[in-house]
Amino acid sequence: MSGLSRPRTSGAEAGGAALSPRTAGVRVLRVAIILSALFTMLALAMLIRDTPIAFTLFMFVGQPLFVVALILLVGAIAADLKARQLL
Amino acid sequence: METIPLPHGWIGTTSEWVRGLGIAFALLNLVLLFLAWRGLRAGAVTPTVRGWLFVSVGLLPLMLAFLAFAHGLEGSATVASCGSCHTMTPFVEDLRNAGSDTLAATHFKNRYIQQNQCYACHSDYGLMGTMSAKLAGLGHVYRYTTGRYTVPIKIAHPYSNLRCLGCHGESQKFLTSDGHPKEEMSTLTTDKVSCLDCHGPAHPEQKQAARR
Numbered sequence: 001m002s003g004l005s006r007p008r009t010s011g012a013e014a015g016g017a018a019l020s021p022r023t024a025g026v027r028v029l030r031v032a033i034i035l036s037a038l039f040t041m042l043a044l045a046m047l048i049r050d051t052p053i054a055f056t057l058f059m060f061v062g063q064p065l066f067v068v069a070l071i072l073l074v075g076a077i078a079a080d081l082k083a084r085q086l087l
Numbered sequence: 088m089e090t091i092p093l094p095h096g097w098i099g100t101t102s103e104w105v106r107g108l109g110i111a112f113a114l115l116n117l118v119l120l121f122l123a124w125r126g127l128r129a130g131a132v133t134p135t136v137r138g139w140l141f142v143s144v145g146l147l148p149l150m151l152a153f154l155a156f157a158h159g160l161e162g163s164a165t166v167a168s169c170g171s172c173h174t175m176t177p178f179v180e181d182l183r184n185a186g187s188d189t190l191a192a193t194h195f196k197n198r199y200i201q202q203n204q205c206y207a208c209h210s211d212y213g214l215m216g217t218m219s220a221k222l223a224g225l226g227h228v229y230r231y232t233t234g235r236y237t238v239p240i241k242i243a244h245p246y247s248n249l250r251c252l253g254c255h256g257e258s259q260k261f262l263t264s265d266g267h268p269k270e271e272m273s274t275l276t277t278d279k280v281s282c283l284d285c286h287g288p289a290h291p292e293q294k295q296a297a298r299r
Contacts, residue, residue, distance in 0.1 A: 026127050029140060033127075036144045037120050043155040044113040047106055050162035051171045052228045058155060066148050073144045080132070 028076045035069035038062070102161055109154035112147055119143035163224060164206040172231045174240055179205075181291045190289040199254075208289075212253050239293040246289070248275050251282045 042062035046054040081087040099107075120143045126136035162168055170179035182191045182204060191208070194200050200207045210220035223243070230236040252275065255261045266285065267275070274280045283289055 023130065026130055026132065029127060029132065030124065032140070032144050033120050033124050036148055037117065039148055040113050040116045040120070040151065043151050044110065044117075046155055046159055047109045047113065050159055050168065052163055052168055052224060053232060055159040055163050056225065056228045058159060062155075063152060066152060069144050069148070073140060 025076050025079055028072050032069040032072040032076070035065045035072070039066040039069065102158065105154050105158050105161075109151060109158055112151045112154065116143050116147040116151060119147065160221075163221070164203040164210075166203065166205050169205040172227070174231065174236070174238070177293060178290050187291070189291055190283070190286055208250060211247070211250065245278065246281065246283060248278050248280075248282050252276065 039062045042054075042058045042065075046058040046062075078087060098104075119139050123136055123139040123143055126133065126139060132140075166179060166182065169175050178191070181187050181189055182195045184192055185196045187193075191204070194208070195204050206220065210216050261267055271280075275282065281287075
């Protein structure tokens, strides 16, 4: 019996939050949604009132947020496809 | 003055359509993002949520980025955009003053330049001119926002005659004028003599009220 491997303690038992790949994926997608929403609001503000400051914010804050959101989405899709062994 | 009627079948300018479509896409995207967020509450990514995510994080923002960039780039060249900083108010007021005889006001009231009058005179021609004007504009936004500017406002570099000659240089009025003899032309093209020496002032003197 002593030779049998013991089941590993789950993260939750160890005190930390256990994240299944699915939960982690959902969290990443939520971050992507927030970043995309921020980008959309900056773009909307600029379209409604196109001041130089609004345009600068859109260019140097909004667009990088969108790029990060897109990378997160692509990453989540890739992870999902890998989990299904399609990639 | 009677308003000039718009051409038959007028449906607005390209800029107005770009702006309208951009606003519509932005609002639609916010709704889709909300739906996707709600869909994720269950903790599973259903095919429907996947579709919303693809459209709201990938597709629509891409179109929105294009439309907003196009609108912003065009909007940043307008007189309204330049006048949005209060340091520019006296210049824009003079520009629009039909009673003023400054060079800027003369060009504006006679429609020598039809739109984006500040930008037309304060940017060089060609792609590099646009790029350097945008970079300079970025510097203006930074200095205005952080208050790192000195008054009275002065032009950063001596005004190049080539900006004037880009429009006037080949006009018959310019070429046949006694004030522009052919043998003296090189002094204009090399900026040894400024157009503003004879045709200025370009803008009014800045009053104390216009200062910070």
